[in-house]
Amino acid sequence: MYKRILVPLDGSATAERGVREAIALAADQRATLLLLHVVDNFPMLVEAAPARSYDDSLARLRRQGEELVGQAQRAAAESGVKADILVRDIAQETVADAIIDEARHGSCDLIVMGTHGRRGISRLTMGSQAELVVRMSPVPVLLVRQQESAAA
Numbered sequence: 001m002y003k004r005i006l007v008p009l010d011g012s013a014t015a016e017r018g019v020r021e022a023i024a025l026a027a028d029q030r031a032t033l034l035l036l037h038v039v040d041n042f043p044m045l046v047e048a049a050p051a052r053s054y055d056d057s058l059a060r061l062r063r064q065g066e067e068l069v070g071q072a073q074r075a076a077a078e079s080g081v082k083a084d085i086l087v088r089d090i091a092q093e094t095v096a097d098a099i100i101d102e103a104r105h106g107s108c109d110l111i112v113m114g115t116h117g118r119r120g121i122s123r124l125t126m127g128s129q130a131e132l133v134v135r136m137s138p139v140p141v142l143l144v145r146q147q148e149s150a151a152a
Contacts, residue, residue, distance in 0.1 A: 004034060004109055005112055015113070039065055111133060
């Protein structure tokens, strides 16, 4: 049913759980994954960091993103799933916009992503990229919540 699944990764535990679900689904569906990490450099622009510091910070964020998608690509390969990787820089769009754009241009027919499942004030103050993706996505979206600890 699914041929190409977009999986946004940000290094969080919820994103890690999302990638595990996406790998299992892709193995079952014989689908290819598109592993995406979005580097949002807008906060650095707002700080008006000196050019050298800005370039160094951006390069570090890109390397971290490349390591993140590389690890997920290796995990997919261990399960026999083909995965393409992409690290994308943004400055004047939201992470959700970048995810939607890649779903369209990457010929994806499903997005699988982790969500924190926040409610109330924390949802209002922190926002939800996952919620924005669900609202704007041209394809189905599978949200994967991190399991709560037994102490919570």
